[in-house]
Amino acid sequence: MSTAPQHVTTGPIDGSRKIYDEDGVPTRRIELTDGTHLDVYDTSGPYTDGTATIDLEAGLPRRREGHAQTQLERARNGETTPEMAFVAVREGVPEELVRTEVAAGRAVIPANHRHPESEPMVIGKAFAVKINANIGNSAVTSGIAEEVEKMVWATRWGADTVMDLSTGADIHETREWILRNSPVPIGTVPIYQALEKVRDPEQLTWEVYRDTVIEQCEQGVDYMTVHAGVLLRHVPLAARRMTGIVSRGGSIMAAWCLAHHRESFLYEHFSELCDILRRYDVTFSLGDGLRPGSIADANDEAQLAELRTLGELTHIARAKGVQVMIEGPGHVPMHKIAENVRLEEEWCGEAPFYTLGPLATDIAPGYDHITSAIGAAQIAQAGTAMLCYVTPKEHLGLPDRDDVKVGVITYKIAAHAADLAKGHPRAQERDDALSKARFEFRWHDQFRLALDPDTARSFHDETLPAEPAKTAHFCSMCGPKFCSMRISHEIRDQVEAGMADKAAEFAAGGHRVYLPVAGS
Numbered sequence: 001m002s003t004a005p006q007h008v009t010t011g012p013i014d015g016s017r018k019i020y021d022e023d024g025v026p027t028r029r030i031e032l033t034d035g036t037h038l039d040v041y042d043t044s045g046p047y048t049d050g051t052a053t054i055d056l057e058a059g060l061p062r063r064r065e066g067h068a069q070t071q072l073e074r075a076r077n078g079e080t081t082p083e084m085a086f087v088a089v090r091e092g093v094p095e096e097l098v099r100t101e102v103a104a105g106r107a108v109i110p111a112n113h114r115h116p117e118s119e120p121m122v123i124g125k126a127f128a129v130k131i132n133a134n135i136g137n138s139a140v141t142s143g144i145a146e147e148v149e150k151m152v153w154a155t156r157w158g159a160d161t162v163m164d165l166s167t168g169a170d171i172h173e174t175r176e177w178i179l180r181n182s183p184v185p186i187g188t189v190p191i192y193q194a195l196e197k198v199r200d201p202e203q204l205t206w207e208v209y210r211d212t213v214i215e216q217c218e219q220g221v222d223y224m225t226v227h228a229g230v231l232l233r234h235v236p237l238a239a240r241r242m243t244g245i246v247s248r249g250g251s252i253m254a255a256w257c258l259a260h261h262r263e264s265f266l267y268e269h270f271s272e273l274c275d276i277l278r279r280y281d282v283t284f285s286l287g288d289g290l291r292p293g294s295i296a297d298a299n300d301e302a303q304l305a306e307l308r309t310l311g312e313l314t315h316i317a318r319a320k321g322v323q324v325m326i327e328g329p330g331h332v333p334m335h336k337i338a339e340n341v342r343l344e345e346e347w348c349g350e351a352p353f354y355t356l357g358p359l360a361t362d363i364a365p366g367y368d369h370i371t372s373a374i375g376a377a378q379i380a381q382a383g384t385a386m387l388c389y390v391t392p393k394e395h396l397g398l399p400d401r402d403d404v405k406v407g408v409i410t411y412k413i414a415a416h417a418a419d420l421a422k423g424h425p426r427a428q429e430r431d432d433a434l435s436k437a438r439f440e441f442r443w444h445d446q447f448r449l450a451l452d453p454d455t456a457r458s459f460h461d462e463t464l465p466a467e468p469a470k471t472a473h474f475c476s477m478c479g480p481k482f483c484s485m486r487i488s489h490e491i492r493d494q495v496e497a498g499m500a501d502k503a504a505e506f507a508a509g510g511h512r513v514y515l516p517v518a519g520s
């Protein structure tokens with residue numbers, strides 16, 4: 001039996017302060033030494049508010065109320081819900097854009113009526129690209145306290161949603177602690193807990209699965225991965241691959257279909273599943289159970305056959321008023337990435353795409369946060385709405401707290417790079433503020449504006465820890481004499497002084513800068 005969590009990381013991010021607008025929408029204000037400030041999107045909840053009291057036992061304050069209808073149904077009815085208004089402020093966009101995107105199914109707001117602790121957020125290509133962090137124990141390692149800290153730690157660094165993918169001990173209790181203390185939406189894969197109950201994939205039944213889904217809906221899970229696109233006829237296609245089926249849920253369902261030689265109970269009971277999720281406004285994340293697990297298998301027939309089925313299911317769910325997003329690959333070389341987005345949009349009615357990476361090559365275990373961030377930046381630029389992070393431990397072991405931070409920061413980079421390329425209205429503000437601080441040798445401001453201020457500061461401290469170095473016009477990379485930015489300042493001064501002299505000369509000599517153009 002795991003012990004209850006006693007402690008999580010709290011306190012503001014270095015150089016920042018949490019502020020709230022009149023409707024309680026949180027923002028992180030980065031205070032700068034030149035007297036200005038920059039406000040940035042904040043996923044971290046009360047944990048980074050220096051004035052908040054955290055009581056893990058009691059959970060976070062409940063901030064929302066339930067409703068009989070889903071966000072999708074209400075958006076279609078022309079209603080702007082409090083959740084839509086909240087995310088419009090967070091994103092800096094008109095409420096009407098949020099409502100119309102949700103109504104069209106191009107965006108989702110995952111917010112189970114029974115998870116009132118979470119702060120509403122929107123996932124869709126018209127909005128800032130989001131990132132998800134996977135956490136959870138396995139049969140081999142980890143406990144409740146570690147997992148709750150991973151959730152707080154992931155959201156501190158910018159995770160927009162967290163998936164609890166626990167498959168080990170105390171699955172229900174671990175999820176309860178995470179849900180009651182999470183400021184972001186929580187996703188799960190219910191088939192994992194269903195399998196835990198029956199032990200063997202063959203023993204799974206629709207009834208056990210359905211009851212597990214209801215249990216998780218009641219607890220407050222905001223979105224659920226459902227691998228209902230793995231059909232009996234797809235299984236032979238995947239058997240021939242280089243790496244078979246790498247999705248856990250996909251492999252469980254394929255094993256069940258083969259053992260019983262029957263069609264998937266998720267597919268056959270999909271309509272009932274929609275009715276259950278609708279009651280709580282739980283969002284479907286239609287699982288990519290046949291995603292490629294290697295470059296060799298990318299965009300193959302198994303993957304595309306499943307995607308077509310997910311498109312069919314999307315239309316069924318939407319007709320029932322349930323919000324839907326679509327999970328995507330996996331391992332895909334760069335030249336095959338755009339095709340994934342194009343087909344997903346075409347076949348799945350532009351439902352928000354939620355991709356795992358993709359890894360652009362298979363050759364760097366230990367660095368798969370990087371192989372996957374390369375693919376993630378590209379697929380996000382092409383229109384993916386949310387990126388599921390990959391940590392340095394991918395393919396090697398369960399990520400720990402440090403891996404979680406590396407994964408989150410790496411994916412914030414990919415998501416932000418895509419926001420810039422897509423021309424998101426506020427994205428470049430932060431780049432400009434940081435570049436200005438860098439060029440003006442305001443080292444403290446450069447650290448504060450960084451995605452990871454602690455690492456930036458500690459790297460600078462390694463060679464130049466003294467306070468005077470924090471305004472010095474060089475760092476240890478080039479040293480004072482070869483600092484190109486310092487030299488640039490001198491060039492700029494000389495050019496400006498020279499311009500002033502030249503201007504005075506010109507005026508004195510009666511010269512004109514622009515000659516009249518003949519005929520004008």
Ligand SMILES: C[C@H]1O[C@@H](n2cnc3c(N)ncnc32)[C@H](O)[C@@H]1O
Nearest residue numbers: 134135136137138165166356394399
């Ligand atoms: C679908 C993705 O989820 C990741 N994954 C599966 N279980 C866990 C866990 N407990 N913690 C973190 N990541 C996990 C896998 O590494 C895969 O990349």
Ligand SMILES: Cc1ncc(COP(=O)(O)O)c(N)n1
Nearest residue numbers: 247248249327354355356388
């Ligand atoms: C983007 C994405 N895809 C899939 C899964 C589920 O994991 P699995 O399919 O291995 O059960 C996930 N958590 N996120």
Ligand code: SF4
Nearest residue numbers: 246248394395396397
């Ligand atoms: S990550 Fe490890 S346990 Fe999971 S599929 Fe790969 S080898 Fe198996």
Ligand SMILES: [Zn+2]
Nearest residue numbers: 246293331395
């Ligand atoms: Zn992989």
